[in-house]
Amino acid sequence: MTRISAALAAVLLASTAVPALAATPRDALVIAATIDDITSLDPAEIFEFSGGDVANNVYDTLLSIDPKALDKGYVPGIAESWSVSADGLTYTFKIRQNLKFHSGNPITADDVVFSLARAVKLNKTPAFILNQFGLTKDTVDQKVRKTGTHEVVMTIDKAFAPSMVLNCMTATLTSVVDMKVAMANQKDGDFGYEYLKTRSAASGQYRLVNWKASDGYTLERVDGNWQGDATLKRVIVRHVPETASQRLLLTKGDVDIARDLSPDDVDAVKKDPNLKVEDDLKGRITYFSANQKHPILSKPGVVEAMKYLVDYDGLRATILRGRAVVHQAFEPRTFLGAIDDAPYRLDVEKAKDLLTKAGYPNGFNIQMDVRSGYPTTEMAQSIQSTFARAGIKMEIIPGDGRQTLTKYRARTHDLYIGAWGPDYPDPHTNADTFARNPTNNADDAKGTGYLTWRNAWAIPQMTVQTDAAVMEKDNGKRAQMYGDIQREHQRTSPFVIIYQQLVQTGMRKNVQGFHSGGPVSSAYYWTVKK
Amino acid sequence: MTQTTVTAATGSSRFPSRYVWAVLKVVGTVLLTFLGLLLITFLIGRVVPVDPVLSAVGDRASHDTYEQARRELGLHLPLWEQFLNYVLQVLKGELGKSVLTANTVVDDIKRVFPATLELATTATFLGVAFGVPMGVVAAVNQGRWPDQVVRLLGLFGYSMPVFWLGLMGLLLFYGILDVAAAPGRVDFANLDVVETITGLIVVDAAIQGEWEVFFDALHHLVLPASVLGYFSLAYISRMTRSFMLEQLRQEYVTTARVKGLSETRVIWRHALGNVMVPLITVIALSYANLLEGSVLTETVFAWPGLGLYLTNSLLAADMNAVLGATLVVGTIFIGINLLSDLLYRLVDPRAK
Known part of the structure; x- marks a missing residue:
């Protein structure tokens, strides 16, 4: 036994004598991140953040977003130009000449038509982005057509605002897929889906x-x-997965970028002369909402009182520690029509008044479903303590993310705290879910895609306004309409919007040109130099 | 199977028949255990208040997409039919596809299990190599300082959270002293250098003569294996100590000493020889526990093993993956039990 131990010790010593690499290779970018949200790399299916980062560097989309001017919105992509018919129903895209896929195949109108039709027919989660223009499994072949080797015409069913349609054409699902490669690997009419889940057929x-x-x-x-x-x-x-491990890797120079640092890690990284931290606003908005099926929560004044019982600034400064900006409207900053009005602040007396008028001078008992983990749990605890100051006794029901979500989608919650990120870089994406409820608001209407329905909030009037805003052709007017809807929403909705996310990326000093994509896009690796 | 049974039934002597019956009994028990295991895991997966379709399509899918995914996952069928389909599929050697990873569960397990196997085996090796001698030394020196040291080390190993110990280990040996490697199975430069044969990077690198990768992989293995090994060491040394204390009080030990046998021979040969049977059980159980995968160690060391896979799948209600991984864990326990039974026969003279 002793001999074995000695031999083992010798082997272990020998292995530790190998020097650790002090720096990453000069021609490679090494990133530590939490990426277990990737479940597929087929652009017709990618919908999570990490998958979007891959697609953004591997695929080219029909229209694009300039990493150096994210606010500008859509810019030419595979389509170098486009025109919209006078009735607003027909879009003609001119495809760039002489482009090639990684396989060497030329990019033509056929590939563009194939890619859009494929995204609709596969009917994976992001398909709704194209479905909303009337492009369905049955109609897409007639509505998206090739009219020349490098020209594609798309017909939509309603005269949406061109900015809305064109913004949607920058989404990952408009990535142009190499038709020949996909079809060569087709199985059971799946347009190469099984193949592309783990591979690419692209031109990025x-x-x-x-x-x-x-x-x-x-x-x-x-x-x-x-x-x-x-x-x-x-x-x-x-x-x-562990943020402290990410920080260690960054400090030691084994990675160039660490993308998921905790506030403590960020503080330490800022002090290290070899490292830096870059802040970047993202589109994610954190809110809590009140189920309007609840007899107390649906009383006028109750949710308004709750809006005065959140310590917005305190949360930002203590729990979120700089990883958020206070934001109380449903459109993320930098989006068309975004407003920065923040009418609410912690005001216990005002809240008490409102509760007294609503018939609850001594408060009431309520539950909040909370996804366990930082920062949601800590935020819920803070809200619990500020609620208590007006007599509202809130019980925190902890759960795994999918568990709380299942309950939320079944409308069996009282209060739910969660986050929502835009699906495409147009204001309609958030307006559609926060300010529109086209269902009859019944349980069996199954409007799970609408946060309004999940909270049983019936708003026929606001739904009409939101529907009008998405059709408005004049961008200035359109922005104004979203501003009005958001102000009304702030006053009357059962949503208490708290902040917009700011990401902090830790990197080595020599890393230049990394963009995490802001609220409208995903990460850009191809712009990085070091 | 049928042929064997026929031979057994028509066999002339009674011995093969009894032998076949014994084997059949073992096989039957194992199959029933598996079926029970599958049924319970399956039912737990259905009782958990998580919607498995959500893991597949996410929160934003339209109702149409959601329904399509539900049908593709077979969740529209009655429970008994879902279970029957699953069992039939398993009998064909398929475990279905994982929703989370887009791979077949068999491929996933082929990828994650070797990572855990590598870690658990090295950890157990370390635990035994140091734990057993430490336990013996402690027992022999009962109440004196070596005993106190071993007991203290054991207590520390028992009471420290593995997560904390792993992070501190990384900070000290990787961050400050620079003797351990970074989290992960190999350095980034050595990723995908060796072809996957067994999935154990150390073994694959050795087979292919990639010695740089071999030493790199070993270098990466040392710290996580030591952290895990420390826990099995704590357990094994405590158990060895108490087994040895019991043996050292026995009359045969006194007799051996009176006969003038050297102390080394008395302790390491006679006394330790007699604690081997219970010790094998202890080691086997500790090994089996490590083979289930250690979620926390795997998280801290970015080690893509079975523990992390099973936990992620469970949280996402990715039932094919959960059932597949459970089958593997079940097989490990049954396999290790059978193996330790065989080992008893080797070390216990009475069983011979």
Whole structure:
């Protein structure tokens, strides 16, 4: 036994004598991040943040977003120009000449038509982005057509605001897929879906080398992209679930970028002369909402009182520690029509008044479903303590994310605290769910896609206003309409919107040009230099 | 199987028949255990208040997409039919597809299990190599300082959260002293260098003669395996100590000493020889526990193993993955039990 121990000790010593790499390779970008949300890399299915980052560097979309001017909205992509018919129903896209996929196949109108039709027919989660224009399984073949080797015409069913339609054409699901490669790997009429879940058939600055779920992925540079080539040859993204481990990797120089640092980690990284932290506003909005089926929560004045019982500034400063901006409207900042009115602040006396008028001078008992984990739990605890100051005794019901969500979607919650991120860079994405309820508001209407329905909030009038805003052709007027809806929403809705997310990315000092994509896009690796 | 039974029934001597019956009994028990395991896991998966379709399509899917996914997952069928379909599928050697990883569960397990196997085996090896001698030394020196040291180390190992210990280990040995490797199974430069044969990077690298990767993988293995090994060491040394104390009080030990046998021989040969049977059970159980995967260690060390896989799948109600992983864990326990039964026969003279 002793001999074995000695031999073992010798082997272990020998292995520790190998020096650890002090820095990442010069021509590679190494990132530590939490990426176990990736469940598929088919652009017709990608809908989570980490998958979007892959697609943003591997695929080219029909229209694009300029990483250096995110506020500008849509810019030319695979389509170099477009025109809209006078009735607002027909869009003609001119496809760039002489573009090639990674396979060497040329990009033509056929690939664009195939990609859009494929996204609709596969009917995965993001398909609704195209469904809303009347492009369905049955109609897409007639409505999206090739009219030349490099020209595609798309007909939609209602005269939506062109900005809305064109903004949607920057979404991941408009990624142009190499038709020949996809169809060569088709199985049971799946348009190559099983194949593309874990591979790429694309034309972006990088090619997907491999993806291992909950482990990591590797991208490799392909030269000749119309937007310019990437500087770094390889991008290696590793799944590192523990934030403290991410920070250690960054400090030691084993990664260039750490994307999920906790506030403590950020403080430490800021003090390190070799590292830096970059702040970037994202589109995610955190709120809590009150189920209007609840007899107390539906009383006028009760939710309003709750809006005065949140310590907005305190939450931002203590719990979120700089990772948020106070934001009380449903459109994220930088979106068309976003407003920064913040009419609510912690005011216990005002809340007490409102509760007394509503018939609850001594408060009441209520439950809140809370997804366990930072910062949701801490926020709920803060809200619990400020509620108590006006006599509202709130019980926190902790649960796993999917568990609380299942309850929320079944409308069996009292209060629910959660977050919502925009699905595409247009104001309609959030207005559609926060300020529109086209159902009859009954339990069996199954309007789970509408947060209004989930909270049983019937708003025929506001639904009409939101429907009008999405059809408005004049951008200035359109912005004004969303502003009005949000002000009304702030006053009357059962949603208490608290903040908009700010991400803090830790990186080595020599890393330049990394964009996390802001509220409208995903991360850009191909712009990074070091 | 049928042929064996026929032979057994028509066999001339009674021995093969009895032998076949014994094997059949074991096989039957194992199959029933598996079926029970599957049924219970399956039912738990259906009772958990999580909607499995949500994991597949996310929160934003339209009603139409949601329904399509529900049908694809077979969740529109009655429970008994879902279970029957699953069992039939397992009999064909398929475990279905995981919703979370887009792979077949068999492929996923082929990928995550070797990572855990590598870690658990090294950890157990460390635990035994250090734990057993420490337990013996403590027992021999009962009440003196070596005993106190071993007991203190054991207590520490028992009471420290593995998560904290892992992070502190990383901070000290990787962050400050720079002797351990970064989290992960190999350095980024060595990713995908060796071809996957067994899935154990150390073994695959050795087979292919990639010695740089071999030492790198070993380097990465040392710290997480030591952290896990420390826990099994704590347990094994305590158990060894108490087994040894009992043996050292026995008359045969006194007799051996009176006969003039050397102390080394008395302790390491006679006394330790007699505690081997219970010790094997202890080691086997501790090994089986580690093979289930350790979620926290795997999280801290970014080690894509079975524990992390099972936990993620469970939280997402990804039932194919959960059932597949449970089957693996069940097989491990049954396999290790059978193995320790066999080992008894080797070390226990009475069983011979």
